[in-house]
Amino acid sequence: QVQLVESGGGVVQPGGSLRLSCAASGFTFSNYGMHWVRQAPGKGLEWVAFIRYDGNNKYCADSVKGRLTISRDNSKNTLYMQMNSLTTEDTATYYCAKDFGLLSGSYSFFDYWGQGTLVPVSS
Amino acid sequence: DIQMTQSPSSLSASVGDRVTITCRASQNIRTYLNWYQLKPGKAPKLLIYGASSLQSGVPSRFSGSGSGTDFTLTITSLQPEDFATYCCQQSYSSPTFGPGTKVDI
Numbered sequence: 001q002v003q004l005v006e007s008g009g010g011v012v013q014p015g016g017s018l019r020l021s022c023a024a025s026g027f028t029f030s031n032y033g034m035h036w037v038r039q040a041p042g043k044g045l046e047w048v049a050f051i052r053y054d055g056n057n058k059y060c061a062d063s064v065k066g067r068l069t070i071s072r073d074n075s076k077n078t079l080y081m082q083m084n085s086l087t088t089e090d091t092a093t094y095y096c097a098k099d100f101g102l103l104s105g106s107y108s109f110f111d112y113w114g115q116g117t118l119v120p121v122s123s
Numbered sequence: 124d125i126q127m128t129q130s131p132s133s134l135s136a137s138v139g140d141r142v143t144i145t146c147r148a149s150q151n152i153r154t155y156l157n158w159y160q161l162k163p164g165k166a167p168k169l170l171i172y173g174a175s176s177l178q179s180g181v182p183s184r185f186s187g188s189g190s191g192t193d194f195t196l197t198i199t200s201l202q203p204e205d206f207a208t209y210c211c212q213q214s215y216s217s218p219t220f221g222p223g224t225k226v227d228i
Binding site for chain 1 (some may be wrong): 159161164166168169172212214218220221
């Protein structure tokens with residue numbers, strides 16, 4: 001069965017950076033785009049970034065543009081996210097999610113999600 | 124960005140009830156509308172995609188309808204495990220989510 005396991009969360013100081021990982025199993029990772037989605041405490045879900053199955057196309061939300069790098073290692077079945085210059089507005093649970101589309105050039109929707117990793121941004 | 128709204132924001136229901144949740148998009152998204160179930164500490168779960176297609180493994184008591192700007196998620200005969208938050212998401216353009224509808228007892 002599909003499993004997505006995020007890691008790397010924890011307290012980050014304002015102005016700091018974070019690197020999250022998402023280990024994928026149960027499907028052919030290299031055939032599917034992947035996303036990061038976050039949820040701030042008491043708020044709704046917010047899509048953050050997408051990377052195409054081969055890593056060649058990447059998109060991210062305006063709220064993180066210029067601060068976030070999404071990447072993947074298909075040989076390790078792992079998705080990554082690096083984000084810099086964090087503020088308290090970035091405090092959230094970060095989820096990785098699999099895109100529905102097989103070998104798709106762009107994103108669609110999220111058919112499997114991880115349980116998330118919490119990133120509090122606080123001094 | 125396309126804005127998504129949902130109503131109601133919360134509702135109270137009983138086991139066996141029929142529940143209807145509405146989602147509205149700020150512009151025409153055709154049928155690029157998906158529904159998710161959220162529970163605290165658990166992975167979000169895809170229920171419905173393409174406005175009305177049931178995701179594999181999701182019970183048939185869940186159904187979706189609508190097109191354009193107005194959509195509905197219906198749960199017939201609510202079960203104890205269905206008490207959760209439900210949110211819609213548009214995939215017509217850069218993904219955006221509705222604020223969620225909490226279904227509790």
